[in-house]
Amino acid sequence: MLSLVRPARTLGRRGAAFAAVIATCALPASEARQTPQAQDVGHQHFSAKGCAGCHPQHYRQWRGSLHALAHFEPIYDAYFIKASQQSNKALEPFCGRCHTPIGVRTKQIPFARPLRKLGDTQVKPVAREGVQCDFCHTITGHTAVQNSGFVFSPSTIKRGPLADARPVSHQAKHDPAFRRAELCGTCHQVVHPTNNIPLETTYAEWKRSPYAKAGIVCQDCHMTAGLQAAASGPIGKPTRHPGQAATTGKQRPHVSRHFFVGPNLVFANRPEAAELKRLSEALLRRAGRVVIDELTRTPGKGLQLVIQVRNTGAGHYLPTGVTEIRQLWLEIKVTDARGRVLLHSGALDKKGNIKPGAVIYRTEVHDAAGRDTTLFWNTVKKASDRRIPPLGALLEYIPLPRAARGKLTVEAALHYRSVSPAGLAEAGLPPNTVTIPIFTIHRTKRTISAP
Numbered sequence: 219m220l221s222l223v224r225p226a227r228t229l230g231r232r233g234a235a236f237a238a239v240i241a242t243c244a245l246p247a248s249e250a251r252q253t254p255q256a257q258d259v260g261h262q263h264f265s266a267k268g269c270a271g272c273h274p275q276h277y278r279q280w281r282g283s284l285h286a287l288a289h290f291e292p293i294y295d296a297y298f299i300k301a302s303q304q305s306n307k308a309l310e311p312f313c314g315r316c317h318t319p320i321g322v323r324t325k326q327i328p329f330a331r332p333l334r335k336l337g338d339t340q341v342k343p344v345a346r347e348g349v350q351c352d353f354c355h356t357i358t359g360h361t362a363v364q365n366s367g368f369v370f371s372p373s374t375i376k377r378g379p380l381a382d383a384r385p386v387s388h389q390a391k392h393d394p395a396f397r398r399a400e401l402c403g404t405c406h407q408v409v410h411p412t413n414n415i416p417l418e419t420t421y422a423e424w425k426r427s428p429y430a431k432a433g434i435v436c437q438d439c440h441m442t443a444g445l446q447a448a449a450s451g452p453i454g455k456p457t458r459h460p461g462q463a464a465t466t467g468k469q470r471p472h473v474s475r476h477f478f479v480g481p482n483l484v485f486a487n488r489p490e491a492a493e494l495k496r497l498s499e500a501l502l503r504r505a506g507r508v509v510i511d512e513l514t515r516t517p518g519k520g521l522q523l524v525i526q527v528r529n530t531g532a533g534h535y536l537p538t539g540v541t542e543i544r545q546l547w548l549e550i551k552v553t554d555a556r557g558r559v560l561l562h563s564g565a566l567d568k569k570g571n572i573k574p575g576a577v578i579y580r581t582e583v584h585d586a587a588g589r590d591t592t593l594f595w596n597t598v599k600k601a602s603d604r605r606i607p608p609l610g611a612l613l614e615y616i617p618l619p620r621a622a623r624g625k626l627t628v629e630a631a632l633h634y635r636s637v638s639p640a641g642l643a644e645a646g647l648p649p650n651t652v653t654i655p656i657f658t659i660h661r662t663k664r665t666i667s668a669p
């Protein structure tokens with residue numbers, strides 16, 4: 219097995235052979251017609267464009283995905299530059315190994331020059347493709363299920379879930395790892411590189427979830443149209459998508475989808491993300507529910523509104539991932555019979571930040587100065603972590619003002635956004651570089667009488 223740090227070589231003999239086959243060659247007429255030119259840029263890694271001719275669906279879906287943007291989208295770019303500056307470049311390979319594994323392997327990262335502004339992080343085209351086809355399909359194993367513990371060995375052998383694929387233009391190898399969560403967990407589990415504080419724990423959250431016990435993996439939710447509603451019990455079966463794995467391939471009962479659908483809607487208005495946007499919104503709508511439970515009056519505490527927030531669709535905590543940056547929050551509005559607003563929490567201020575006092579589900583980490591920060595590599599302490607467990611619920615007790623009596627109308631909504639304006643400012647992203655949409659996962663309304 220090759221290790222990650224092995225220096226890049228130019229095309230080996232097998233690689234050269236693959237390039238030649240892809241470029242010219244003795245393929246069945248049907249396969250040859252669709253073969254694009256070799257896309258390798260002097261290293262042994264192939265561009266996603268080189269797979270597009272025979273795997274057009276996979277390419278089209280992946281191209282809109284966050285994996286395709288992982289190295290150069292502006293939010294990552296801003297945080298990456300900040301991390302590079304604050305660590306005097308030391309963090310560049312750490313971040314890069316997950317966001318552009320090929321960029322690090324080919325030694326384009328660490329960058330030779332200091333990074334100052336967005337776009338300074340330009341790498342050659344193949345590395346710019348971020349988490350791309352040829353990288354994933356040449357993963358041969360892993361040393362740890364965290365911090366980019368994958369092992370990838372560029373070669374003409376493309377590994378995958380199919381047991382009987384016999385392509386002519388490249389070799390194929392059946393590898394059951396492609397149906398397992400660990401393949402994803404090598405990147406979707408991040409611990410701090412020096413103090414080992416867990417920062418992103420999606421894999422570990424899944425591993426302890428009822429989904430893991432039921433055999434439902436990341437791929438079943440993120441590489442399909444989602445789980446079908448179950449006839450009994452809360453966990454459904456993954457959607458199957460019959461089709462072809464390649465233009466010349468046979469009809470198969472299931473071919474995965476490469477949208478890697480997730481909640482990120484920041485880049486959803488690009489034409490290549492049109493279908494992804496629809497899927498992302500559907501995923502979010504399935505993710506959570508708000509239930510207005512009751513009004514209770516307890517001695518000493520007065521009147522309280524009880525709201526339940528449920529994680530109905532995420533195979534890990536809601537939210538997950540970079541939860542130092544993400545925001546999921548409750549907006550609650552209570553009005554009395556005369557239309558007077560008695561309470562409104564979770565509203566935004568003029569700058570678009572959530573006003574103090576709201577219920578927010580996120581991880582709060584502190585830096586050495588004790589500040590709540592989104593610059594997660596500066597974490598010295600996890601100050602709090604309050605999120606909703608898979609298939610679980612959290613109860614919120616919201617105190618109401620003394621004036622609350624009679625019939626009250628309660629409105630509650632659960633909102634999600636990828637990052638707050640304050641977070642963008644902390645990362646140093648120039649204003650108006652991106653617009654961050656707010657998506658309402660669920661909204662509900664109820665009239666209840668105060669006891």
Ligand code: HEC
Nearest residue numbers: 269273276277280349350351354378379396437463473474
């Ligand atoms: C993040 C890793 C990753 C990336 C990037 C990726 N794939 Fe895959 N691919 C997978 C996994 C995992 C499966 C198996 C999914 C399953 O069976 O549930 C798969 C399956 C496949 C298959 C087998 C047929 C099927 O079920 O879909 C083909 C062909 C394929 N990928 C081609 C591509 C191409 C072409 C690209 C780039 C345009 C690409 N992949 C990008 C992880 C990846």
Ligand code: HEC
Nearest residue numbers: 264269272351376378379380383385387390391463464467
């Ligand atoms: C000239 C056409 C052609 C090109 C170019 C091509 N493939 Fe394939 N690939 C195929 C065919 C045909 C199959 C088999 C499909 C089947 O059996 O259903 C296949 C199968 C696969 C599989 C499934 C392997 C398994 O056992 O599960 C993967 C993964 C894959 N290709 C990845 C890639 C990647 C990555 C690239 C780009 C670097 C690429 N392919 C370029 C034709 C091609």
Ligand code: HEC
Nearest residue numbers: 284288294316317401402405436437440478479480481482
């Ligand atoms: C090489 C590391 C790597 C591997 C392996 C990997 N991912 Fe990712 N994934 C990333 C990075 C980096 C991002 C974030 C990109 C960004 O937002 O800039 C991401 C983002 C995502 C997202 C979020 C999309 C959104 O809309 O918010 C999903 C879902 C996802 N990956 C699923 C998967 C699944 C499923 C697998 C396994 C089949 C997998 N990933 C394997 C690195 C990886």
Ligand code: HEC
Nearest residue numbers: 399402406421424435436439505531532533536537538539
């Ligand atoms: C039961 C379906 C299901 C399973 C299983 C599942 N997810 Fe998710 N995932 C979701 C839903 C729904 C969301 C959107 C809500 C959220 O952000 O938690 C999501 C969101 C995400 C996000 C985006 C977080 C953010 O806010 O940017 C990532 C990354 C992700 N999942 C990766 C994974 C990985 C990796 C696995 C396996 C270890 C996995 N998921 C297993 C359903 C699932």
Ligand code: HEC
Nearest residue numbers: 293294297298301312313316365366405406408539540595
């Ligand atoms: C072990 C793999 C790994 C490492 C190391 C890593 N990341 Fe990530 N990063 C991810 C994954 C996976 C996601 C997607 C999670 C999600 O969607 O919430 C992500 C998401 C992000 C995002 C959110 C992007 C968006 O569009 O909202 C930023 C910003 C980010 N990473 C910055 C960094 C920086 C800076 C470093 C280095 C200090 C770093 N990452 C190191 C795997 C990694």
